[in-house]
Amino acid sequence: MAEPRRLIDRRALWLRRLRAGAGGGPDFLRARIAEDAEDRLAVTLRPFPVALDLASSGxxxxxxxxRRNPSGAAFRATPEPASSASFICDDEALPLRSESLDLIVSSLALQFADDLPGLLAQARRALRPDGLFLAALLGGDSxxxxxxxxxxxxxxxEGGASPRVLPFADVRALGGLLQRAGFALPVTDVDRVVARYDNPLDLIAELRAWGATNVLAERRRTPLRRATLTRALEIYADRFAxxxxxxxxxxxxxxLSGWAPDPGQQQPLRPGSARVRLADALGVKESPAS
Structure with a gap:
């Protein structure tokens, strides 16, 4: 049986993330996501005794x-060695027991998954009933x-374009993947961040420091021509300055957020079971559709 075609060059991704971890690099996006994740978890009254950081960048x-649960257990699954890692694994083949976790959080990692539906299904199986999955990844307009x-x-x-940036997923498609994976109460929302740089080369240097440069399996393997790079930088500065x-x-x-199903969770009402008319709730007069 033929091996499925891969979108991501896993070895290139591993090497670039390894270099990025050793060299530090910019962290404003990672810090923003971590702060937002803390705010989202703060509104949840349920405790999470056993938590997993799923392959987050940084x-x-x-x-x-x-910090949030000093008396509990917090682990990290990562594809590359790191001082704070609890275990090293491929983030698409997680060695997790069924119903072993209360919380999974992931930051800026899932956009590199070749099999995102499979990864979400693994996360869902690893959560105990009423466990929470929370992830932030780069979306379509990035x-x-x-x-x-x-x-x-x-x-x-050069007469044609080579793939250089990941084909990021659409938010509507991601919501559907949560449902297919079996999560209850799935929610997707978007935070649009516009960063500014002195010039396009500073942006490229920042992406390199994150380990986020081109890791597409079908990327062009020959070096980028200097004339093409120069022209790309000119176009960038002309159009987006x-x-x-x-x-x-x-x-x-x-x-993305979703809960492992549990009988005690809130359930949507059956269609037609509402006891208050929408027009009354809004304080408006209802008119026939015709």
Missing amino acids: DEVIRLLR LSELRQSFAAAEAEM DGDGRVRATFEIVW
């Missing part, structure tokens, strides 16, 4: 989990400026 999430600039430059200079000359970069952070 140490912000594991520190949050340990780095749209960079994609447009490189596509235009390669079409002009503000009045002060600084350039914009969009990051669309998609939040």
Whole structure:
């Protein structure tokens, strides 16, 4: 049986994340996500005695989990060695027992999953009843400026474009994947962040420091031509610069949350079971559709 075609070069991803972890690098996006995750968990009254950081970029999430529940257990699953890792594994083949966790949190990792539906199903099985899954990943509009600039430059200079940026998932599709994985009360929402840089090269350097440069399996393996890179930077600066000359970069952070089903959870009402008319609740006069 033929092995399924992979979107991500796992070895390239592992090496780039390893270099990024050793070299530090910018953390404003990771810090923002960790702060937002803490706010989201703060409104949940349920305790989470056993929590897992699922392959998050950086140490912000594991520190949050340990700070939030110092008397509980917080582990980290990561594909590369790290000082705070509890176990090393492929984030698409998780060695987790069924119903062994109360909370799973993931930051800026799931966009690299070749089999996201399978990964969500594994997470769902690992959660105890009424356990929470919370993840932030990059969505469809992320780095749209960079994609447009490189596509235009390669079409002009080389007669065709090479895949350079991940095909990020659409938020509506992600909501459907949560339901297919068996999560109850699935919710998706989007936080759109626009960062500004002195020039496009600063953005590329930041992506490299994150370990987030091109890891597509079908990427072009020959070095990028200097003339093409120069033209891409010119297009970026021409199309996406503000009045002060600084350039914009969009990051669309998609939040996913869902609960392992439990009989004590709130359940949606049956259609037609409402006892109050919508028009009365809104204080408006109801008119026939005709």
